[in-house]
Amino acid sequence: MLFHVAMEVRLPPDMPADQANDLKTREKAMAQEIQRAGKWPQLWRVAGRYANISIFDVADADELHTLLSALPLFPYMDVRVTALARHPSAI
Template sequence: MLYLVRMDVTPPRDMPEEEFSRIKAREKEYALGLQRDGRWRHIWRVVGQYSNYSIFDVSGNDELHQILQDLPLYPYMTIAVTPLAAHPSALPGQ
């Protein structure tokens, strides 16, 4: 199943920069692994915000939920999930 996910990150203002940098490094490694195995298909920045839009290709709601919960930045995120379905006007294979 495909999902469009928007993630907005808001770290605590009093979080030390070194700690935040360590969390971001773990986040990047985790995200790269999911991209390499094909579950995190696309990721785009939202210009001017600490946010992204991503496309996930996973087996269902439970798998996506677990992936999102395992993100190191998850405690500092607001997340919106939109399940996607094929559009009848799309070219075959899209």
């Protein structure tokens, strides 16, 4: 099942730099692991913002929630999810 996921990260401005850098390092490693597993086939940066647009290919909404909520930056994210269905005009 495909999902369009928009994520925007909002780290607290007073978060120590070393803590923020640790979260970002762990986030990158986990995101790449999920991509290599084929569950996160598209990841696009939103220019000018600490945000991304992604396509996830997972079994269902429960699996998507499990993956997203395990991301180290999840507590600092605004996440919007849209389930996708094949368009009848798509080739």
